[in-house]
Amino acid sequence: xxxxxxxxxxxxxxxxxxxxxxxxxxxxxxxxxxxKGFGDNVFRDWRYKKDGSVNTSFVLxxxxxxxxxxxxxxxxxxxxxxxxxxxxxxxxxxxxxxxxFFADIFKGNAxxxxxxxxxxxxxxxxxxxxxxxxxxxxxIKVNLEEQKISIERKNISExxxxxxxxxxxxxxxxxxxxxxxxxxxxxxxxxxxKIF
Amino acid sequence: xxxxxxxxxxxxxxxxxxxxxxxxxxxxxHLIHEVTSPQAFNELKERGxxxxxxxxxxxxxxxNTPTLNQDKPVKDELSRKQLQQLSENCKANNIxxxxxxxxxxxxxxxxxxxxxxxxxxxxxxxxxxHTSTHGAFGAIAFGIGTSQVAQVFASQCLLLTxxxxxxxxxxxxxxxxxxxxxVILYIISKLGTNSGTGYFCEYAGNVFEEMSMEGRMTVCxxxxxxxxxxxxxxxDEITFEYxxxxxxxxxxxxxxxxxxxxxxxxxxxxxxxxxxxxxxAEDIEPMVTYGTNxxxxxxxxxxxxxxxxxxxxxxxxxxxxxxxxxLIDKPINYVFxxxxxxxxxxxxxxxxxxxxxxxxxDNVTAWLVPGSxxxxxxxxxxxxxxxxxxxxxxxxxxxxxxxxxxxxxxxxQGEYCVSTSNRNFEGRQGQGSRTILASPLVAAATAVExxxxxxxKHLN
Numbered sequence: 001x002x003x004x005x006x007x008x009x010x011x012x013x014x015x016x017x018x019x020x021x022x023x024x025x026x027x028x029x030x031x032x033x034x035x036k037g038f039g040d041n042v043f044r045d046w047r048y049k050k051d052g053s054v055n056t057s058f059v060l061x062x063x064x065x066x067x068x069x070x071x072x073x074x075x076x077x078x079x080x081x082x083x084x085x086x087x088x089x090x091x092x093x094x095x096x097x098x099x100x101f102f103a104d105i106f107k108g109n110a111x112x113x114x115x116x117x118x119x120x121x122x123x124x125x126x127x128x129x130x131x132x133x134x135x136x137x138x139x140i141k142v143n144l145e146e147q148k149i150s151i152e153r154k155n156i157s158e159x160x161x162x163x164x165x166x167x168x169x170x171x172x173x174x175x176x177x178x179x180x181x182x183x184x185x186x187x188x189x190x191x192x193x194k195i196f
Numbered sequence: 197x198x199x200x201x202x203x204x205x206x207x208x209x210x211x212x213x214x215x216x217x218x219x220x221x222x223x224x225x226h227l228i229h230e231v232t233s234p235q236a237f238n239e240l241k242e243r244g245x246x247x248x249x250x251x252x253x254x255x256x257x258x259x260n261t262p263t264l265n266q267d268k269p270v271k272d273e274l275s276r277k278q279l280q281q282l283s284e285n286c287k288a289n290n291i292x293x294x295x296x297x298x299x300x301x302x303x304x305x306x307x308x309x310x311x312x313x314x315x316x317x318x319x320x321x322x323x324x325x326h327t328s329t330h331g332a333f334g335a336i337a338f339g340i341g342t343s344q345v346a347q348v349f350a351s352q353c354l355l356l357t358x359x360x361x362x363x364x365x366x367x368x369x370x371x372x373x374x375x376x377x378x379v380i381l382y383i384i385s386k387l388g389t390n391s392g393t394g395y396f397c398e399y400a401g402n403v404f405e406e407m408s409m410e411g412r413m414t415v416c417x418x419x420x421x422x423x424x425x426x427x428x429x430x431x432d433e434i435t436f437e438y439x440x441x442x443x444x445x446x447x448x449x450x451x452x453x454x455x456x457x458x459x460x461x462x463x464x465x466x467x468x469x470x471x472x473x474x475x476x477a478e479d480i481e482p483m484v485t486y487g488t489n490x491x492x493x494x495x496x497x498x499x500x501x502x503x504x505x506x507x508x509x510x511x512x513x514x515x516x517x518x519x520x521x522x523l524i525d526k527p528i529n530y531v532f533x534x535x536x537x538x539x540x541x542x543x544x545x546x547x548x549x550x551x552x553x554x555x556x557x558d559n560v561t562a563w564l565v566p567g568s569x570x571x572x573x574x575x576x577x578x579x580x581x582x583x584x585x586x587x588x589x590x591x592x593x594x595x596x597x598x599x600x601x602x603x604x605x606x607x608x609q610g611e612y613c614v615s616t617s618n619r620n621f622e623g624r625q626g627q628g629s630r631t632i633l634a635s636p637l638v639a640a641a642t643a644v645e646x647x648x649x650x651x652x653k654h655l656n
Contacts, residue, residue, distance in 0.1 A: 016391060018489050019506040022621040027600040030273035031260060033234035033281050045623050050609055074505065075390040078423065078489070079621060080600075081325040081339035082232065104359075104393055104425050105325060105339055112343035163357060165217030175343065180351035181245060183212070183220065187353055190211040190222055195457070 002114040003173040007095055007142045007151075010067035013132045014059055019072050020079035021106065027086040038084050039091020051110040060092075071098040071128050071140075076117075077106025088115045098140050098149065100125045111166050112175060118142060118149050122160045127151065144170060198464025200361050201430050202396045205336045205461065209319045218355040224318040226348045228291070229305045230260060230282040231602070232323030236345035236616045238283040241421050247289045249352045249402035254313055255293040258303045259457025260602040261567050263592035266296050271634040275603065292575030301595045302568020305536035306327040309413060310570055316431035316458040323347060326618060327426070328419040332412035334431035334461050335438070336396070339420065359425055360470040362395035365464075366403040373655045375546065376411035377538055377616065377635035379403060380418045381483035385493035387473065392424025395471065398463060399429050403477050409438040410540040417537045418618050461574075483652050484523055485620045485633040487511040492538060492620070496638060497524060497650045513634065514622050515630050516610075521596035523648050527559065530613035531643040532625070534565030535599035538616035538636050541574045547640035548580040550585045557646025561588040562579070563605065565597040601626045615644040 029041045038196075046058045054061050070089065076099035077085060086109040089097065097110065098118045110117045120128070131138045131151050139152040144167065150157035169175060180187075199207070211220040223388060235253070240247065247253070255583060260275040270276040279296065286293035294300040300311060305326055308314045311514035316334040319643030321327060323345045337531035340354065347354055364383055397419050412429045419427030429435075439445045446454045481495035488511040495499060500512070502519040533539070533547055544564065557560050564584055566572040572594055575581050584591050587622060598605040599617035599625075607613040613631055618640050634642070643652050 015506070016510065017505075020489065020601075020621045022624050025423070026623055026627070027259075027602045030231050030602060031272075031278050031279060033460075034238065035235050045627055050627055068518070074394075075423075078389055079325065079415065079619065081323055081327075081341055083235075083323075083341035084344060087343070099257060101390055101393070105420075105424060112341060112637075125400035163217065165214060165355070176347050176355045177239075177245070177350050179355065180220070180347055180353055183353075184248075184351070186220065187248075187351055188211050191219070191352075192452070194222070 001173045003174050004114055004116055004144055009069050010141060011069035011071050011132050011140045012059055012065045012067055013129050014070060014072040015129050015130045017073035018075045018078055021078055021082050021085040024085040030082060030084050035085060035087045038088035042088035042092045053085050067093045068093055069140050070094045074100045076102050078103040083109040086110045086115055118160050120158050120160060135151045198467035200463045200467045201334055201428055201461055202361055205317055206358060218357045220353050221356050222353055223348050224390050225313060225320040227276040227322035228310055229257045229304050230257050230278045233345055234281050234348055235342045239346040240349050244250050246351045247349045250290045252352060253273050253291045255291050255305050256301055256304050257282060257296050259596045261595040262603050263595050263605055264599050266593045267323050269442050279409055281607060299569050299622050303536045303596055306539060306567030312439055312445030315439060316435060317461055322363055325420045326417050329417040329536055331416040331426050331428040332409060332427055333435055336426060338426040346633060359396045362392060362397045362471045363469040364399050364473045365401040366475045366477055367401040370403060370477045373482050373637060374480050375635040375637055376407055376414040378480055378483045380415045381493045382480045384422045384491050385423050389489050389491040389571055392422040395424050397424040397427040398627050404429050409434060410542040414537055419649055421618060431458050444656030464615060486517055488514055488620055490620060490623050490633060491621050522644050524650050525647050527615050527647045528642050529559050530607050530611055531562040531639050532598045532613055532615040533636050533639050534597050535617035537618045539565060541571050541634040544575050546581050547636045548583045550637055550640040554587055554644045556588040556643045559646045560643045562643040563593045563598060564589050566594045598625050616640050
């Protein structure tokens with residue numbers, strides 16, 4: 001897993017609530033047996049029309065907006081457990097997703113793939129969305145060490161929460177398997193005394 | 197202070213606590229399928245880590261499998277490759293697999309309970325968000341991502357922070373025609389799609405106590421649709437009777453010991469929940485959804501609410517519905533009875549009971565997809581297939597099918613489908629498809645009429 005410490009980038013506004021994992025990566029693209037290539041199909045049915053032509057009104061197709069931060073509406077990533085959704089977002093080039101609320105499984109999947117979910121307050125989310133929408137050059141800074149997200153030009157920022165263990169993993173590029181495999185003795189001892 | 201059912205099961209599975217971090221939670225049973233497991237197997241292989249407890253993992257093929265001609269090679273190349281990969285991975289790692297055509301094959305959340313793999317007091321995971329289904333037995337069961345599938349492969353454990361607790365109580369007498377599906381759609385419509393996020397939910401009250409195991413599974417199945425990682429119902433005599441005698445259920449002395457333990461699991465009277473909701477059973481009517489998330493549900497004879505926000509409007513535009521209108525008499529061309537929510541024998545009995553002696557409307561394509569080979573066999577044994585055949589419904593072979601349309605069972609662009617599945621997301625049942633979630637009874641009635649009817653006026 002890639003390390004994450006700080007990021008300074010322009011951002012893409014996806015001002016929609018309840019973005020579910022079927023929109024992030026439709027089920028028909030889940031037939032791969034590796035993790036590669038999902039970025040090509042991220043938000044597939046919003047980016048392209050049924051006839052395959054580009055949907056120019058969708059924000060990812062608006063050349064004004066670039067960057068490795070996705071800013072989305074409340075309850076991002078609800079729906080299925082498919083980690084393919086995190087792979088698709090990472091595959092497209094995003095390193096951070098900002099929302100006022102994340103669905104549980106998506107949040108965990110993101111963290112396990114070096115994608116930082118930054119949960120902000122509703123007012124801060126509106127601020128960011130307004131800023132980016134009125135000026136696509138707006139730079140957002142994310143500092144994981146300080147757990148702080150800022151809108152550079154406006155000089156406003158907000159602290160965000162992250163599980164301390166997950167923070168250490170992100171900063172060092174560790175994942176949970178290393179930790180668990182190194183604790184085999186504890187697990188074996190638990191199995192030996194477990195009644196049911 | 198007393199403990200909740202969830203506390204009791206969770207605490208009994210904590211291997212250790214990490215300071216300022218998550219806990220190591222032991223997983224009793226790991227269910228896998230073809231779509232979310234291949235990358236996890238690859239991960240272990242690349243890192244040279246063996247599967248730690250292969251006997252605690254059970255596999256089935258369900259998500260991308262065809263529901264016709266299952267005895268022939270799978271036509272779709274990518275699906276076939278994914279299924280082959282599952283077979284090879286299971287073989288190489290000594291994991292039991294109920295592959296396509298096996299007498300125990302079926303949707304992972306139908307197959308495991310009916311074989312007695314699911315038991316009270318267990319911790320169970322699967323790379324599928326509807327793993328919450330198994331909570332109906334008083335088990336902690338939840339969906340995980342593929343990285344976590346790899347973690348369980350490597351260690352039979354997960355690193356988790358204990359979720360908060362939530363209890364939803366429904367008491368009173370359900371009206372005729374109100375099924376477990378309506379109860380959960382009603383709860384989600386009241387609480388919204390993220391009210392349960394960060395929580396594990398216990399369903400309590402006489403409505404759940406009186407429900408069959410299959411009904412309880414329907415309810416717990418959709419816990420994730422209100423954001424809760426899982427839902428649970430206290431195990432009781434109904435649970436024990438269901439589990440006893442099944443293929444992998446405990447037997448003899450083992451059963452006696454386990455029953456004794458299972459009886460200690462229900463929530464203590466003085467236990468406290470972080471959040472509680474109460475509903476009256478009398479307020480629940482047969483439900484339908486009108487939007488693009490499962491929280492957008494109304495009573496079948498109600499009207500779509502009027503709301504002034506962008507996401508709501510986007511949703512109605514997608515569905516081609518107007519705010520304030522009723523869904524009664526909306527013409528419907530597709531009906532799907534199936535999915536891990538509603539593909540068990542009781543669901544088909546309800547549908548058959550309504551359909552008996554009637555015929556589907558000419559405009560309707562009605563697919564019935566059993567949850568497992570065993571359910572399929574039971575449908576035939578009970579003579580339900582004949583009823584469905586006479587009515588023009590099409591009984592297909594088991595699998596996830598049109599719930600997520602990974603196989604060929606897709607609803608065409610722009611068409612409505614009254615579906616017993618769990619998600620009405622945009623394009624969920626095929627690109628451009630429009631899903632209306634409902635119970636098997638409402639689905640059957642829609643198929644017969646070719647339009648949505650007020651079922652409450654058609655019940656004796």
